[in-house]
Amino acid sequence: MKTLFALSIALPLMLAACADAEAPEDADVQDPAALDEAPEEKAALDLSGQWQVIAHNNIKIGSVYAAIASFGEDDVMTVNSDCLTMRFQLNRDGNMVEPQHLGTTQCGRPQTDGELMIEEVVPQANIIAESQGELMMSGPGGTLRLVRPGSV
Known part of the structure; x- marks a missing residue:
């Protein structure tokens, strides 16, 4: 019974670990370095004149x-x-x-x-x-x- 219980816990964990290792990189996930970049600034509103x-x-x-x-x-x-x-x-x-x-x-x-x-x-x-x-x-x-x- 203990073996069956251990397998029921270990098997999903092993499958999850294998699935993560083989998963292709998600295109929606940004490179962490890109998150540090400042957004482009819009040109300041020219009210002169x-x-x-x-x-x-x-x-x-x-x-x-x-x-x-x-x-x-x-x-x-x-x-x-x-x-x-x-x-x-x-x-x-x-x-x-x-x-x-x-x-x-x-x-x-x-x-x-x-x-x-x-x-x-x-x-x-x-x-x-x-x-x-x-x-x-x-x-x-x-x-x-x-x-x-x-x-x-």
């Missing part, structure tokens, strides 16, 4: 004044529209943003609908990305499209 806000949810912004955005190294987005200036702290982490409206400098005229919309939508954005020469800021308030001035 000026960008014109042209659309909200693919509808052209109706305004008599061009809204021109620029991005400082201090992570601040400044939007100038004629004599009006809006500032937003982007709080960027890669393409993720958590903008805060820092204020708007008024200039004695009422704000246009486009300017009011920018003031409302930018703080709701949570993603900023560039695609095919356009900059997009998206979030619950919709998507703003920005292009380089002169390419409109």
Whole structure:
């Protein structure tokens, strides 16, 4: 009885050991050295220069004044529209943003609908990305499209 019991335990262990020794290498298993390699970094988002806000949810912004955005190294987005200036702290982490409206400098005229919309939508954005020469800021308030001035 002890021999039968010993064989019933030893036989599956021997079969498992032989099966592992003859098993082909699994293509899904990576070389441990490859796991230590850093993933390829994406090119940093180039926000330098000026960008014109042209659309909200693919509808052209109706305004008599061009809204021109620029991005400082201090992570601040400044939007100038004629004599009006809006500032937003982007709080960027890669393409993720958590903008805060820092204020708007008024200039004695009422704000246009486009300017009011920018003031409302930018703080709701949570993603900023560039695609095919356009900059997009998206979030619950919709998507703003920005292009380089002169390419409109």
